[in-house]
Amino acid sequence: GAVVSQHPSWVICKSGTSVKIECRSLDFQATTMFWYRQFPKQSLMLMATSNEGSKATYEQGVEKDKFLINHASLTLSTLTVTSAHPEDSSFYICSGKGFSNQPQHFGDGTRLSIL
Amino acid sequence: QKEVEQNSGPLSVPEGAIASLNCTYSDRGSQSFFWYRQYSGKSPELIMFIYSNGDKEDGRFTAQLNKASQYVSLLIRDSQPSDSATYLCAVNGGDSNYQLIWGAGTKLIIKP
Numbered sequence: 068g069a070v071v072s073q074h075p076s077w078v079i080c081k082s083g084t085s086v087k088i089e090c091r092s093l094d095f096q097a098t099t100m101f102w103y104r105q106f107p108k109q110s111l112m113l114m115a116t117s118n119e120g121s122k123a124t125y126e127q128g129v130e131k132d133k134f135l136i137n138h139a140s141l142t143l144s145t146l147t148v149t150s151a152h153p154e155d156s157s158f159y160i161c162s163g164k165g166f167s168n169q170p171q172h173f174g175d176g177t178r179l180s181i182l
Numbered sequence: 183q184k185e186v187e188q189n190s191g192p193l194s195v196p197e198g199a200i201a202s203l204n205c206t207y208s209d210r211g212s213q214s215f216f217w218y219r220q221y222s223g224k225s226p227e228l229i230m231f232i233y234s235n236g237d238k239e240d241g242r243f244t245a246q247l248n249k250a251s252q253y254v255s256l257l258i259r260d261s262q263p264s265d266s267a268t269y270l271c272a273v274n275g276g277d278s279n280y281q282l283i284w285g286a287g288t289k290l291i292i293k294p
Contacts, residue, residue, distance in 0.1 A: 069228075073225075099280060101281070110284060110286045110287065111226070111270070111284055113281065113284075116281060158223075160225045160226075164280060167280075168213060168214040168233065168274055168280065170214075170216055170228050170231050171216075171228075171272075171282060172228060173218075173225040173226050173227065173228075174225060175224070175225050176224070176225040
């Protein structure tokens with residue numbers, strides 16, 4: 068149980084393109100979803116936290132107008148990287164959790180490469 | 183500032199031995215403790231979680247929690263080469279968003 072599906076797994080696109088990443092909880096209701104970014108050989112960096120039906124809370128230094136997060140239902144959250152540039156190239160990972168202190172369950176991640 | 187500390191390693195353990203991974207945390211109010219495994223280039227995978235003082239066993243894995251010492255550990259018995267990965271300790275600080283505070287991870291290498 069507790070499966071999170073993330074798509075696409077790999078994106079290569081030109082600079083200036085907007086990219087949408089989907090994160091779905093398949094067998095549980097994810098009241099809270101988290102979006103992380105990880106650069107090679109570095110730690111996970113939390114970008115934002117979203118609760119279903121509410122605006123996302125962004126971590127310091129993360130541009131909310133560049134990284135648009137929508138959490139419209141208890142099973143779906145999306146991250147849109149707007150006007151992506153090469154410095155946005157990274158491994159983006161979502162996670163979802165149910166109620167209270169249940170663990171976070173991670174999607175397989177999306178490797179984003181901006182040329 | 184709330185922190186979670188782990189030795190970055192690498193920790194090298196012979197195949198078949200017990201691997202012991204340790205983690206300390208700064209927030210005494212922390213209530214939930216998690217161990218994740220991350221293979222290179224992959225996303226984290228939940229291994230164990232523990233909420234109460236003492237030991238919790240699941241197959242070859244045992245999580246140990248000592249809230250008084252603010253210390254949580256993960257033991258892997260009969261270590262296998264497939265256990266080679268980075269192990270991430272994460273602690274829930276109890277805030278309303280249930281964000282996790284992450285350690286930087288310990289790289290574990292199991293030598294055949």
